[in-house]
Structure formats: structure tokens, C-alpha cells
Amino acid sequence: MSRGRLILQKPGEICTNSDAGVHVLREPADDSEAQAVLAWLRPFDVAGLYTGAIANAIDYVLDGARTGRYDLLGADVHPGEKASVGAKLEYEVLRSFNLPKEPPLDTRIAGIPVDIKATVGSNWAIPSEAHCQLCICTQIQLGQSRHRSWLVRTHRSWLYRGTGNRDGKRGLAVDARERWSTPLYDWTPLPVNPLTLLTREQADRVLARQPGQERRFTMLFNYLEGHIIPRSVISTVGAGKHDPVRRARSIRKNLARDGLTLLCGTFPDQRDLAAAHKITLGPEDWIALRTEGDSGHAGGEHVGAP
Incomplete structure (x- = not known):
């Protein structure tokens, strides 16, 4: 299924992910696990903690104390290094919220498996084990020094198949993110070096x-x-x-x-x-x-x- 031909199923319909068993697509308000995770996060300054975690992840990748680099958009930073911010951010988020690193996904919040994803582009690579699971998806816009995050259940029915991707990773349809996710916070500034x-x-x-x-x-x-x-x-x-x-x-x-x-x-x-x-x-x-x-x-x- 190509990106241009994805027809989204709607809440109330059956998800196409047979690996996860037959299940109904639900809106966030009807998803008891999503509501439990949101309730757990509610006392936290989520935007503030994510701001610090992202800044730490960027500093880690730049490694300025050894390299003298200070700008993730600089010509001396490899595209792969930019992409690695998301991998480092996972551990910074776990530390910031005092969450365990626990399978089957990245962590458990209120006893519920949750994957932590981030992108410095416009979409996320959702691995097969996280299909139809709850994910915190963070978008980082380096050029505008800002970020935002959502909690979304990444139903396979709402994921693009992608091209040439043999490891099962798929991108989240924008319409699904906009209509059937819960924003954790709106655009928030990142510290400027x-x-x-x-x-x-x-x-x-x-x-x-x-x-x-x-x-x-x-x-x-x-x-x-x-x-x-x-x-x-x-x-x-x-x-x-x-x-x-x-x-x-x-x-x-x-x-x-x-x-x-x-x-x-x-x-x-x-x-x-x-x-x-x-x-x-x-x-x-x-x-x-x-x-x-x-x-x-x-x-x-x-x-x-x-």
C-alpha cells in the first residue's frame, strides 16, 4: 500500500493487524489504557521535562567537549547523528520521568507498555512490535528550535507500509495523528545554544x-x-x-x-x-x-x- 493510497479505517472498525488479534479501533477517550497513561502523566510538567531531555540528547550527540561542535544543523554533523537524537532521547525521557527500561516496548507507564519515539523530520519509524501499541511520539524541528508530543495508539491500520523497509517499520498517517491522538503539549521552544x-x-x-x-x-x-x-x-x-x-x-x-x-x-x-x-x-x-x-x-x- 503506497503512501498516496492509504485509506484510513475509523474508530469502531476492525483493525487490519492480525498479529495483534482481532480488535476494534478506538478513539483515545474510549481507550482505557491511553487514559491511564494520560492520568499518570498529568502531574508532570511534560513539556518542561521533554525540553530538558531533548537538550541533553542533542548535547550528547554533538559531544562538544571533545569535538567542539555546537549546532546539530552544522555541516560537520552527519545525518545519521541527527537521527540518533531519538535513540538517546528515549533514555533521557526514562531518566527524567524515573521510568524503568522494561520490555516488550521501551517502558511501562501505569503498568502499560509504551514505546517512546522521536523524529527530527516529519514522521516516525514505528517498529513492528509497537504496531497497535501506545506510543509517545515527539517531533523536533531543529530549524525552528521547537518540539511537540502526542500519545497515540499506532494501529497498523493507521500506518504506512513504506518502501524498501524490510524490518517492519512504518510511518504514522498524518490524519490519524491529527484526529485520533492526544497532544501532550503544543509547540514548545528548545534552548538555543x-x-x-x-x-x-x-x-x-x-x-x-x-x-x-x-x-x-x-x-x-x-x-x-x-x-x-x-x-x-x-x-x-x-x-x-x-x-x-x-x-x-x-x-x-x-x-x-x-x-x-x-x-x-x-x-x-x-x-x-x-x-x-x-x-x-x-x-x-x-x-x-x-x-x-x-x-x-x-x-x-x-x-x-x-
């Missing part, structure tokens, strides 16, 4: 092998004044070098000469100073601010400074 805000020339300077780390970190914080810099960016700029965090800490006086105060979220007083400027620093976040006139912090000298 601050390095992608640099011009090409600035990025080349910051990520060059020379000069040394301290001069390159000084350039980084000058270029990105007022932007939160997560620790992963520090590791990327110092890729392959010894102790880049210590090198970043040592540039405080350099930045002070430029009128900038370097704040590190490791220290409560520096988080408080950032909060006074309406900025929330995480425990591993950094930022360079112009803070002239802040009591006790003139010239970049702070109590508990790194």
Missing part, C-alpha cells in the same frame, strides 16, 4: 585552537554579554583542553577591565545578583553583565567569587 548567536567570524575566533583558552573565553563573554552561558558551552569552547571551567573563572579581571562582571550560578550571592537584574542563573550557568553601582560587586569582585 548561545554559540549559534555568534557571527561566523566570531565563532571562528572563539573556537580556534589559538590563542589560549583565557583569551577566547574573554572574547566569548564580550560577544555574548547578557546571555546565559551554560557549562556545556564552556566545555565546547575548551574542547580537548584541560579544565576549561577553571580557565573561564580566571578571566574575571579581564572582563572587569571591559566593564563586565562575570557571574557563576555555583555561588548563591552571584545568583542573587543575577536575580536583581531579572536573570535566573542555574547552578552551572554563567553570564557577563554590566553591574556598575551594585554594592559589594564593583570591578567584578564578588563575595564567594569563583
Whole structure:
């Protein structure tokens, strides 16, 4: 059956998947297992936890601390690496929701088997063992830095056969996703890596092998004044070098000469100073601010400074 000729069966009709036994297609509201999974997820900030899990999966694939890469859409990232974000995301989601890795699918939620799928394209590869099972399907749009997810029972009647696919994987019909799935959350922004805000020339300077780390970190914080810099960016700029965090800490006086105060979220007083400027620093976040006139912090000298 080709993609252009798929005629969807409707809820109330019999699914064509004989492997799963004769069963009726149901709308989400009539699917007791789907409702149990939704009830289990309800107390969670699903969008927030998925945002963190996707960001971690992307960081893992880029491996910036060793490769110096920071953009999944960069020419130095192989298409296969982009696709592997979904595989890594599965484990990040399990960790974020404290779920077990448990067969026959990826996990069990409220005792019900659930598969976790993600795509950086427009569809998912649903394996044969997940046909007619509950799946959390996540779509990641890298170019627009956003994501969304649905809970859907991937009935074989709603799956495309595909072409040249010998392992039984099929794609989910868009109409089935739109009509007979339950959105877990709408489009949600992904964190933007601050390095992608640099011009090409600035990025080349910051990520060059020379000069040394301290001069390159000084350039980084000058270029990105007022932007939160997560620790992963520090590791990327110092890729392959010894102790880049210590090198970043040592540039405080350099930045002070430029009128900038370097704040590190490791220290409560520096988080408080950032909060006074309406900025929330995480425990591993950094930022360079112009803070002239802040009591006790003139010239970049702070109590508990790194």
C-alpha cells in the first residue's frame, strides 16, 4: 500500500493487524489504557521535562567537549547523528520521568507498555512490535528550535507500509495523528545554544585552537554579554583542553577591565545578583553583565567569587 493510497479505517472498525488479534479501533477517550497513561502523566510538567531531555540528547550527540561542535544543523554533523537524537532521547525521557527500561516496548507507564519515539523530520519509524501499541511520539524541528508530543495508539491500520523497509517499520498517517491522538503539549521552544548567536567570524575566533583558552573565553563573554552561558558551552569552547571551567573563572579581571562582571550560578550571592537584574542563573550557568553601582560587586569582585 503506497503512501498516496492509504485509506484510513475509523474508530469502531476492525483493525487490519492480525498479529495483534482481532480488535476494534478506538478513539483515545474510549481507550482505557491511553487514559491511564494520560492520568499518570498529568502531574508532570511534560513539556518542561521533554525540553530538558531533548537538550541533553542533542548535547550528547554533538559531544562538544571533545569535538567542539555546537549546532546539530552544522555541516560537520552527519545525518545519521541527527537521527540518533531519538535513540538517546528515549533514555533521557526514562531518566527524567524515573521510568524503568522494561520490555516488550521501551517502558511501562501505569503498568502499560509504551514505546517512546522521536523524529527530527516529519514522521516516525514505528517498529513492528509497537504496531497497535501506545506510543509517545515527539517531533523536533531543529530549524525552528521547537518540539511537540502526542500519545497515540499506532494501529497498523493507521500506518504506512513504506518502501524498501524490510524490518517492519512504518510511518504514522498524518490524519490519524491529527484526529485520533492526544497532544501532550503544543509547540514548545528548545534552548538555543548561545554559540549559534555568534557571527561566523566570531565563532571562528572563539573556537580556534589559538590563542589560549583565557583569551577566547574573554572574547566569548564580550560577544555574548547578557546571555546565559551554560557549562556545556564552556566545555565546547575548551574542547580537548584541560579544565576549561577553571580557565573561564580566571578571566574575571579581564572582563572587569571591559566593564563586565562575570557571574557563576555555583555561588548563591552571584545568583542573587543575577536575580536583581531579572536573570535566573542555574547552578552551572554563567553570564557577563554590566553591574556598575551594585554594592559589594564593583570591578567584578564578588563575595564567594569563583
